[in-house]
Amino acid sequence: MSEEVRTPLIRLEKRSGMDKKKVWAIRVASILVALILGCIPMIISGNNPFSAYGVIIQGSLSRPVYIRQTIKIAIPLLGCALAIAPCFKMRFWNIGAEGQITIGAMCATYFALYWYDKVPHVVLLLIMFLAAVIGGGIWALIPAFFKAKWNTNETLFTLMMNYIAIGIVAWLQGGPWEGRKGSQLIPMFNDAARLPDVFKVHCGWIVVLVLVVLMYIYMNKTKQGYEIAVIGDSVNTARYAGMNVGQIMMRTMFISGAISGLVGFLTVSGANYTLFSGVADGVGFTAITVAWLSQLNSFAMIAISMMLAVLEKGANTLQTRLQVPASISDIITGILLFTMLSCEFFINYRIIFRSRTGKEEKV
Amino acid sequence: MNTLVTLITAGITFGTVLMYGTLGEILTEKSGNLNLGVEGIMYMGGAFGLAGAFYYEKAAGAAAAGPVAIILALLAAFAAGCAASAIYSFLTITLRTNQNVTGLALSIFGTGVGQFVGELMRVKEGGYVALSNNLKNAFASSIFPKGLIDIPVAGPILFSHTIFFYMAVILAFAMWYYLSKTRSGMYLTAVGESPATSDAAGINITRYKYLATIIGGGISAIGGMVYIVTTAGCVWNHEGLSGVGWLAVALVIFCLWRPLNAIWGSIIFGSMMIMYLRVALPFIPTQLYKILPYVVTVIVLVITSMRNSRDKQPPASLGLNYFREER
Numbered sequence: 041m042s043e044e045v046r047t048p049l050i051r052l053e054k055r056s057g058m059d060k061k062k063v064w065a066i067r068v069a070s071i072l073v074a075l076i077l078g079c080i081p082m083i084i085s086g087n088n089p090f091s092a093y094g095v096i097i098q099g100s101l102s103r104p105v106y107i108r109q110t111i112k113i114a115i116p117l118l119g120c121a122l123a124i125a126p127c128f129k130m131r132f133w134n135i136g137a138e139g140q141i142t143i144g145a146m147c148a149t150y151f152a153l154y155w156y157d158k159v160p161h162v163v164l165l166l167i168m169f170l171a172a173v174i175g176g177g178i179w180a181l182i183p184a185f186f187k188a189k190w191n192t193n194e195t196l197f198t199l200m201m202n203y204i205a206i207g208i209v210a211w212l213q214g215g216p217w218e219g220r221k222g223s224q225l226i227p228m229f230n231d232a233a234r235l236p237d238v239f240k241v242h243c244g245w246i247v248v249l250v251l252v253v254l255m256y257i258y259m260n261k262t263k264q265g266y267e268i269a270v271i272g273d274s275v276n277t278a279r280y281a282g283m284n285v286g287q288i289m290m291r292t293m294f295i296s297g298a299i300s301g302l303v304g305f306l307t308v309s310g311a312n313y314t315l316f317s318g319v320a321d322g323v324g325f326t327a328i329t330v331a332w333l334s335q336l337n338s339f340a341m342i343a344i345s346m347m348l349a350v351l352e353k354g355a356n357t358l359q360t361r362l363q364v365p366a367s368i369s370d371i372i373t374g375i376l377l378f379t380m381l382s383c384e385f386f387i388n389y390r391i392i393f394r395s396r397t398g399k400e401e402k403v
Numbered sequence: 404m405n406t407l408v409t410l411i412t413a414g415i416t417f418g419t420v421l422m423y424g425t426l427g428e429i430l431t432e433k434s435g436n437l438n439l440g441v442e443g444i445m446y447m448g449g450a451f452g453l454a455g456a457f458y459y460e461k462a463a464g465a466a467a468a469g470p471v472a473i474i475l476a477l478l479a480a481f482a483a484g485c486a487a488s489a490i491y492s493f494l495t496i497t498l499r500t501n502q503n504v505t506g507l508a509l510s511i512f513g514t515g516v517g518q519f520v521g522e523l524m525r526v527k528e529g530g531y532v533a534l535s536n537n538l539k540n541a542f543a544s545s546i547f548p549k550g551l552i553d554i555p556v557a558g559p560i561l562f563s564h565t566i567f568f569y570m571a572v573i574l575a576f577a578m579w580y581y582l583s584k585t586r587s588g589m590y591l592t593a594v595g596e597s598p599a600t601s602d603a604a605g606i607n608i609t610r611y612k613y614l615a616t617i618i619g620g621g622i623s624a625i626g627g628m629v630y631i632v633t634t635a636g637c638v639w640n641h642e643g644l645s646g647v648g649w650l651a652v653a654l655v656i657f658c659l660w661r662p663l664n665a666i667w668g669s670i671i672f673g674s675m676m677i678m679y680l681r682v683a684l685p686f687i688p689t690q691l692y693k694i695l696p697y698v699v700t701v702i703v704l705v706i707t708s709m710r711n712s713r714d715k716q717p718p719a720s721l722g723l724n725y726f727r728e729e730r
Contacts, residue, residue, distance in 0.1 A: 084523070215688055215690060369515070381500040
């Protein structure tokens with residue numbers, strides 16, 4: 041070992057603070073990089089990237105009908121991202137939103153199928169809402185309970201709960217709740233169990249927008265939101281300050297599961313009008329990335345969930361018009377997530393190169 | 404008895420797919436990286452593996468040889484898996500992004516790429532991508548002579564499998580040897596348990612994490628390829644492949660991060676997943692059999708955390724990134 045102190049070729053330094061404008065410039069640049077990389081699969085499939093992007097925008101935003109369909113895709117994404125935000129703020133890695141949506145949808149469906157002729161329209165919707173919220177909440181409470189009590193790994197636990205939930209619905213679909221024998225389908229909901237439309241989109245969009253504001257207030261202006269933030273920063277600090285960490289975890293997970301359950305209710309009652317095992321359709325996973333990319337800021341989630349919805353709706357049009365497989369939206373979404381995740385590195389760290397003269401160049 | 408033999412044999416066929424996925428993820432998680440992108444990696448492995456064999460046959464025509472096709476499919480799948488997990492490694496290790504979110508992003512990306520490649524091949528080749536029967540047999544038939552397979556009970560269970568099964572078993576033993584008998588394997592375990600301590604001991608954390616994650620991803624991807632060329636009959640079938648990667652993540656927990664457990668663990672999981680076709684248990688509807696693996700995994704997870712025995716825990720730093728500057 042030589043005594044001489046050697047500086048490595050590249051090293052990193054944490055940035056203290058960066059100009060707000062510069063931060064946003066980096067983020068916008070990362071989106072542009074993603075869109076450029078997204079050209080690769082389009083070229084491989086033999087299409088001009090410009091016209092392909094044109095079709096995506098056209099197919100998702102050019103007509104009111106398309107816009108409504110795009111918003112319909114964005115509603116569950118936004119709602120579910122809001123559900124995940126408090127957990128992730130607490131550094132409780134809840135990746136079980138998929139299952140919580142499914143269970144919420146299942147609980148709402150029970151009443152839609154068997155109570156539609158027993159209670160009036162509004163009451164029925166209220167009961168379905170409550171059932172979904174409680175069902176989703178309890179489903180999320182199970183892993184939280186074990187985490188609080190025995191420190192069971194929550195990432196893996198919540199992940200498993202997804203497939204248990206999906207399996208239960210698959211069983212109901214082919215068994216007890218099956219409509220016509222052998223159809224493997226649950227019958228369509230009666231009109232009484234369907235959500236009313238507002239501006240021709242089911243009223244779920246109002247619900248999630250209200251939730252955006254409520255979640256913002258909850259996370260930033262209430263005592264409970266503060267407790268969540270403290271636990272996220274340091275569990276030990278929270279304990280030292282006398283917080284009941286286990287209880288807060290369970291409470292937060294219940295809220296999170298409840299909102300996911302609500303999303304499930306909105307999906308079955310506003311969009312699909314029936315229940316099937318794929319009701320969550322990956323939303324629970326995609327919403328995690330939406331929440332994280334928005335830095336858990338509820339207002340930013342509106343923009344990001346809309347962006348992903350535009351991609352998804354546009355890619356469907358791309359498939360019908362240019363025969364590009366619709367899975368291209370997943371590829372571009374993936375690339376977008378990669379670049380947006382990496383750009384945070386350049387916001388948080390400064391890279392320092394060792395120059396030949398021994399001086400340092402800062403980038 | 405006969406049902407049991409068929410169940411185990413079929414369980415091994417599906418279990419082989421899981422075994423690759425699981426072994427790869429064990430290696431990855433041993434380094435402390437929780438790669439939730441296995442689902443996407445296995446999709447990519449399936450699509451690229453099929454593409455490798457398909458274009459080889461297209462180029463070689465009737466002269467296409469089974470062993471060459473197997474090797475090419477393996478290489479193509481392995482390379483695809485390495486490439487996918489290299490993205491993950493670069494993001495989480497060098498750029499320090501959140502592992503859960505990056506893994507999920509990789510899942511979305513990988514399933515997209517796999518689907519895209521699978522669909523695109525179909526469109527380009529005029530609606531149907533399939534290998535000749537010659538190659539199909541090479542992929543799906545046993546490597547042992549018929550005399551051995553015909554032995555009652557032991558024959559089908561031990562000798563009737565594809566080459567991929569025996570390779571997976573050898574791989575499991577090799578990985579066990581590597582992790583528990585070699586210095587480098589123990590260093591890898593140390594990195595997963597406590598990166599800060601390993602770093603202080605002079606182990607190159609970054610190198611171990613990169614290599615384990617990338618090679619692990621490559622191994623997982625082979626699982627996707629094996630599914631496509633055996634169970635799916637050499638055609639692109641994304642529906643059958645969906646959920647397999649998550650099942651592999653579950654199996655890693657079930658196996659308590661030990662490669663040898665993966666052998667019998669994946670056979671049990673494989674049998675559970677196909678049991679609904681063959682066995683009827685009293686009181687449990689057959690559709691619910693498919694959730695059994697997940698329920699069992701949850702129970703294992705809960706019991707190990709309750710008993711809190713130290714050798715049965717996940718690697719201590721699993722899911723956490725290591726910043727030397729933040730010690």
